[in-house]
Amino acid sequence: MSMNRRALLRFFASSAMTLPFAGLLARSSEAGVPTQTAKRFVVFYFPDGVPEPGPGGGKWHPSGSDTSFTLGENLQPLAPFASRCAFLKGLSMGPTDAGSHPGGAKKLLTGVDGGGGESIDRYLARTVGAGAPYKHLYLGAMAAQNSASGDKFVSYPSAGTTAAPEDNPVQAFARLFGGATPGGGGAPAVDPTQVSVVDTALADLNDLRARLGDAERAKLDLHLEGLRDVERRVKGLGGQALPSCDQSLASLAQVDTGKLYEAAEFPDVLRAQIDVMVQAMACGLTKVGVIQASQHTSELIMSRFAGTPLYKPGFDMRSHQASHYGQSSDPKFADYVAQRTWFVSQFAYLLDQLAQRPEGAGTMLDNSIVLLCTEVGEGNTHTHDQMPFVLAGRAGGSLRTGRVFDFGYRRHSDLLVTIANAMGDGLTSFGQASAGGLPGVLA
Amino acid sequence: MSRRNALTALGLAALFGSSAALGACSKDDDPSARRDRVKNGAEIYSSMCASCHGPQGEGGRAPALRDLKTPEPELVAFVSERMPLGKAGTCTGDCAADVVAYILATFKGPLVCEAPKPVARGLRLLTRREYRNTVADLLGGTGSPSAPCGTTTFVYDPGATPRKSVHVAGSFNGWPQTVAGGGWPLAFGGGKWSLTRALPPGRSTYKLVLDDSQWIADPANPKTEPDGFGGVNSVVDVACSAGGAGGAADPTAAFPPDTRPEGFPFDDHGAGRVITSAHMDELFRAAASLARSADLSKIVRCDVKSGGEACLSELVSGFGARAFRRPLTTAERDRYAKLGRGQGDADKGARAVVQAMLASSSFLYRSEIGELQADGTYRLTPHEIASALSYSLWATTPDEELARAADSGELARPEGVERQARRLLASPRAREVIGVFAEQWLGAENVKSVEKSEQVYPGFDAPLRESMLAETRALAASAFFDTRRGADLFDASYTYVDERLAKHYGLPGVSGADLRKLNYPDGNRAGVLGHGSVLATTGHSDQTSPIRRGLFVRRRLLCQEFPPPPPNAGGVPKVDPGATTRERFAQHTQNPFCKSCHQYIDGVGFGFEAFDGVGRFRASEGGKPVDSVGDMNDVEGFGKGTHARFTxxxxxxxxxxxxxxxxxxxxxxxxxxxxxxxxxSACTVDAIKRRYLEKSGDPQEIILGVVLAPDFTVRR
Known part of the structure; x- marks a missing residue:
């Protein structure tokens, strides 16, 4: 369809045909939803692709059969979680604009060329994530350097519009847990003055919207959404009680907020951000989050990561630079491979943190769907085929894990549909060239 | 199409010369067939080419196409294989031949520009810099409104009770129960426990934990808030930038960064700057924190505690008009008066008004909406013009005189706008903003964060980086306001250095931390080209980069764009003690494919080789003499044939x-x-360019040209 979903909903809202159309949407939206669904969705993004596919899948894609397979070297950190992962082959982002690091970043979560659509994380934040105190959490590690151009970000609040992630875990933590106390829990207190302040701000904003008509509508829609979120929190989330949870976070002490943009600090910052994300989800503060490690065409000097296998003092090896050593014939190929493995190990840490927290009969990981992704396939050639996607978590039991799925050639928009379905949203298409959820992935 | 993709690089056409025979056009000998080609080409051009190359081939994001000298078959082959950029292969065969026929037939002779079309009406979100300046001006004083700035010291007096440990646990470190779990331990000395730490900006809550077990509010801190369990947490507000001691007060420290579109080096590009949920959260908190700590006597003359309804009304109308940069409507006055009255306490009511105004869309956006004119365009109101002038020239909210000029209608007249613009230009605040322009234009601001190898460039520390940035700001201000000679930016034989930077450059006779104007003793450096800020930001962490330096000149100084390198371009050649940088980079200009772009880039960059990756002069590299002869073809634009060699x-x-x-x-x-x-397109700035040239290159004429242009105050 030519309108994006947000525009479509707005159209319905203002249309006399609201009721029949809404009914239609609701019916179609039941299509892909499994009976059990995930409670939360986390994206873990890392930059600059993976090594070239080689015999047997190269360093990334598993080899073997669908159910009996061997993980490539890059995915070895996921070995303990292989039974809780779905490894996806044959997904393509299709053609996109030239210089395809930015083209890939724009399309990765939107499914639309040039970032011309809302990204799946933002969409789900608005739908299934809407009840949480924070609908969306976007955390980064060296992802939003000063004056970073907007095309470095993977999360699109609306078509063509990016927003920077929070790169400071201490600040992110303070924002989320600032008012809470040890032990936490209970419904937040309501300050009547703040309620009337937010009401006043809303009245001003509505005046401005009315004055502007259609001009700047997209901008003011986002503003209104943001102010409504503040309103919900200020008004006490409708009395909704938050789960009691342990709010201490030791890894924050490792972060020096004066050095957030120094490569040597990157591993500590990323770890703290993962911890903040898991903590926020454990405490019921959010259901949808994105962790962005660095940014595409990354200048991150990974050879400065002390205490990791990447450490090489006096030798500067950047992520993007390494990606162009992505052919096995290159003498520095090993550096690139090792960097990718390190990123996967951080994803494994995220999974481990989720797996360590009991929830219901299982763990938080069992009730989550977690996506590992990067903006290009083969880093050296910027292909958008054979994208290195991994899904993890059991999505409440609906994700068929411990398997390799090979789709031959299928557009990754359908992966985004599948994720929405796993979260209980019945999307049937998302972004461009979408043909519905990926077959067989959800039980 | 994005800027970085913008390219014609006609020189590239040479590369496809061999395939040109395939696209031969000799069949067009027939004049009527030729006319058909041109006619058809016009439609193709307007739909596929004009948005980058300009409707008249005047150039814009991509180079100008007027008076091309390149042979037609080469152009046809080039279009077939490379254009439009990013969608190559969508205009081949007749399409390519037709559009080239149109270009060659139409874009001839001097360009005649029409007046620029108005841009869309809309809202411009305050940048962090504008927000910072604005609240400082509105609330009086630039200092931190909150008590502690930078570092916070915690002190605990244990009295007679011995303690094994005392630690701080709070919103900033995750409320750890124990020191081992990440609590910040206080050290015991002189009978007391103490700790000094940098805290994140904004409001934090904490408790002290005695012996890893007993939680108490900080007895030394009177500021508390309920902890929700019948007790209290201690509260500390920090309005400083992260990073601690010495940091200036910055209410925007927790705001998301001002992001820019790809390839656009300046703040405040309209469409992408939006308020998302996380941003709104911070804006709301900042408004609360500023209102909580505001000195109300600085923002309203009456005493809010004793002044009753009249004083509240004065606050609403007076402060409101300054915060919103226009008089309030009746509905707004009623709304805010009601808010103030409703808090049951005059002081609390006044602070609620201030907070709500600072959180209002009327404060956060600069309005450029205008009023509908008879011709269907919208003209900015006098108050909107005041804001546009003030934020453009001073990066802050209008001062009293400018607000008066808006109230009185002076700004409804062009001569009134000019009088006010000249007044603003005469202020030191305009100098500061030109410094910001230079930082962003040249990318010099990145010198603060550019990574440098400790081993290769020891001592390239934060203070030195700051000195470099100050040098660039000072030279720009000098060119715009002292010498009033734009050419100084490129050829000034003087600069501004403090002792630290002078030593770095090897310039004698400068002492102290203040910048001093100094004439270069030799002819090695000139203008911004010799600035450490430029030389360091265009270098790699462990070596120089002739590529980045060449691109710096092409993109930033000549506005000539190049596409990103192809995926298989390969990395930077490895540092090799046996070869100079120039020798290692030579492959670009030897390999024919690389050469198609690099012939425009590398020769320029090689001319910088007498300066290392942090801007120090060097006569040799690794024992070999440096060859810094530079070479620049097509200085005035692709296909123009102008050539310069420099030593x-x-x-x-x-x-x-x-x-x-x-x-x-x-x-x-x-x-x-x-x-x-x-x-x-190039036409947008054509009139301003002519003004600048006619006024002998006085750069203030550029500023005046921009703000006095009709399209500055009209929208569509």
Whole structure:
């Protein structure tokens, strides 16, 4: 369809045909939803692709059969979680604009060329994530350097519009847990003055919207959404009680907020951000989050990561630079491979943190769907085929894990549909060239 | 199409010369067939080419296409294989032949520009810098409104009770129960426990934990808030930038960064700057924190506690008009008066009003909505004009006189706008903003964060980086306001250095931390080309980069764009003690594919080789003498044939100082900075460029040209 979903909903809202159309949407939206669904969705993004596919899948894609397979070297950190992962082959982002690091970043979560659509994380934040105190959490590690151009970000609040992630875990933590106390829990207190302040701000904003008509509508829609979120929190989330949870976070002490943009600090910052994300989800503060490690065409000097296998003092090896050593014939190929493995190990840490927290009969990981992704396939050639996607978590039991799925050639928009379905949203298409959820992935 | 993709690089056409025979056009000997080609080409051009190359081939994001000298078959082959950029292969065969026929037949002779079309009406979100300046002006004083700035010291007096440990646990470190779990331990000395730490900006809550077990509010801190369990947490507000001691007060420290579109080096590009949920959260908190700590006597003359309804009304109308940069409507006055009255306490009511105004969309956006005119366009109101002038020239809210000029209608008249613009230009605040322009235009601001290898460049520390940035700001201010000679930016034989930077450059006779104007003792450096900020930001962490330096000159100083390198371009050649940088990079200009772009880039960059990756002069590299002869073809634009050779940066500076392309580019860059947008085409800035040239290259004429142009105050 030519309108994006947000525009479509707005159209319905203002249309006399609201009721029949809404009914239609609701019916179609039941299509892909499994009976059990995930409670939360986390994206873990890392930059600059993976090594070239080689015999047997190269360093990334598993080899073997669908159910009996061997993980490539890059995915070895996921070995303990292989039974809780779905490894996806044959997904393509299709053609996109030239210089395809930015083209890939724009399309990765939107499914639309040039970032011309809302990204799946933002969409789900608005739908299934809407009840949480924070609908969306976007955390980064060296992802939003000063004056970073907007095309470095993977999360699109609306078509063509990016927003920077929070790169400071201490600040992110303070924002989320600032008012809470040890032990936490209970419904937040309501300050009547703040309620009337937010009401006043809303009245001003509505005046401005009315004055502007259609001009700047997209901008003011986002503003209104943001102010409504503040309103919900200020008004006490409708009395909704938050789960009691342990709010201490030791890894924050490792972060020096004066050095957030120094490569040597990157591993500590990323770890703290993962911890903040898991903590926020454990405490019921959010259901949808994105962790962005660095940014595409990354200048991150990974050879400065002390205490990791990447450490090489006096030798500067950047992520993007390494990606162009992505052919096995290159003498520095090993550096690139090792960097990718390190990123996967951080994803494994995220999974481990989720797996360590009991929830219901299982763990938080069992009730989550977690996506590992990067903006290009083969880093050296910027292909958008054979994208290195991994899904993890059991999505409440609906994700068929411990398997390799090979789709031959299928557009990754359908992966985004599948994720929405796993979260209980019945999307049937998302972004461009979408043909519905990926077959067989959800039980 | 994005800027970085913008390219014609007609020189590339040479590369496809061999395939040109395939696209031969000799069948067009028939004049009527030729006319059909041109006619058809016109439609193709307007739908596929004009948005980058300009409707008249005047150039814009992509190079100008007027008076092309390249042979037609080469152009046809080039279009077939490379255009439009990013969608190559969508205009081949007749399409390519037709559009080239149109270009060659139509874009001839001097360009005649029409007046620029108005841009869309809309809202411009305050940048962090504008927000910071604005609240400082509104609330009086630039100091931190909150008590502690930078570091916070915790002190606990244990009295007679011995303690094994005392630690701080709070919102900033995750409320750890124990020291081992991440609590910040206080040290015991002189009978007391104490700790000094930098805290994140904004409001934090905490408790002290005695012996890893007993939680108490900080007895030394009177500021508390309920902890929700019948007790209290201690509260500390920090309004400083992260990073601690010495940091200036910054209410925007927790705001998301001002992001820019790809390839656009300036703040405040309209469409992408939006308030998302996380941003709104911070804006709301900042408003609360500023209102909580505001000195109300500085923002309203009456005493809010004793002044009753009259004083509340004065606050609403007076502060409101300054915060919203226009008088309030009746509905707004009623709304805010009601808010103030409803808090049951006059002080609390006044602070609620201040907070709500600072959180209002009428404060957060600069309105450029205008009023509908008879011709269907919208003209900015006098108050909107006041804001546009003030934020463009001073990066802050209108001062009293400007607000008066809006109230009185002076700004409804062009001569009134000019009088006010000249008044603003005469202020030191305008100098500061030109410093910001230079930082962004040249990318010099990145010198603060550019990674440098400790081993290769020891001592390249934060203070030195700051000195470099100050040097660039000072030279720009001098060119715009002291010498009033735009050419100084390229060829100035003087600079501004403090002792630290002078030592770094090897310049004698400068002491102290203040910048001093100094004439270069030799002809090695000139203008911004010799600035450490430029030389360091265009270098790699462990070596120079002739590529980045060449691109710096092409993109930033000449406004000539190049596409990103192809995926298989390969990395930077490895540092090799046996070869100079120039020798290692030579492959670009040897390999024919690389050469198609690098012939424009590397020769320029090689001319910088007498300066290392942090801007120090060097005569040799690894024991070999440095060859810093530079070479620049097509200075004035692709296919123009102008060529310059230079043996020093001073010579390159002189070439640029005299170059029409560099002059036009300075105008274009300032337009982008002041308007926060890309020009639609070369015609957008044509009149301003002519004004600048007619006024002998006085750069203040560029500023006046931008703010006095009709399209500055009209929208569509």
């Amino acid at each position: 020093s940066l001073a010579e390159l500076g002189k070439t640029l100082a005299e170059s029409d392309a560099a002059k036009a580019c300075l105008v274009t860059q300032y337009y982008r900075f002041a308007r926060g947008r890309l020009e639609d």
